[in-house]
Amino acid sequence: MESLRKKVDFVLANLCIALMSLMVILVTYQVIVRYAFNDPSVFSESMCNYAFIWLVMLGSAYVFGQRGHMNIPVVRDMTPRRVQIVIDLLGEVIILVFALMVMGYGGYLGASAQMAQRESILPIQMGVIYSAIPLAALFVVFYFFFNCKQLLAEFNTADAAK
Secondary structure, three states: OHHHHHHHHHHHHHHHHHHHHHHHHHHHHHHHHHHHOOOOOHHHHHHHHHHHHHHHHHHHHHHHHOOOOOOOOOOHHHOOHHHHHHHHHHHHHHHHHHHHHHHHHHHHHHHHHOOOOEOOOOOOEHHHHHOHHHHHHHHHHHHHHHHHHHHHHHHHHHHHHO
16 A cells, blocks of 8 residues: 555646746746747736646645645644644544545535636636636545554554553
C-alpha cells in the first residue's frame, strides 16, 4: 500500500510542477507579447487562470497527504502525545467530511452542471475546469486513510511506551 501512496505522491508532485512550469511560460509569453508587441494574449491569460485553479486544488490535496497543511499547534503541543494524536485524528476526520460533502458532492454537482457550458476563449467545457474540485476530493479521501493509519500506529506505540 505504501508503494501506491508513493506513486500517487509522485504523480501529484510532478503534475503540480508541470502546472507551475506551464504558468511561468504562459505569464512570460503574456508579458512579452503585451509589452513588446502591444498585443495582449487573451488565450494565455485564460489558460494561466485555469492552470492555477488546478494547481491549487491538486496541490492542496498533495499537501494534505504530506500532512503539511498549516496549523497553530500551541494548545495541542501542551498536551500528552496520545491526546495530540487524537486531536490530529479529529482534524483528519473534519477535513474528510469537508472533502466529501463540499468538495466531492458539491464539486461534482458544480462540474456536472457546467459541462454544457463552453469556455469563451478556450475550446473546452467549463465542467472540465470545475472537475478539479471533486478530483482533489478523491485524493484527499485517498490520503485520509493513509494518514489515519499512520496516526493510529503512532497512537499504539505511544500507548505501549507508557
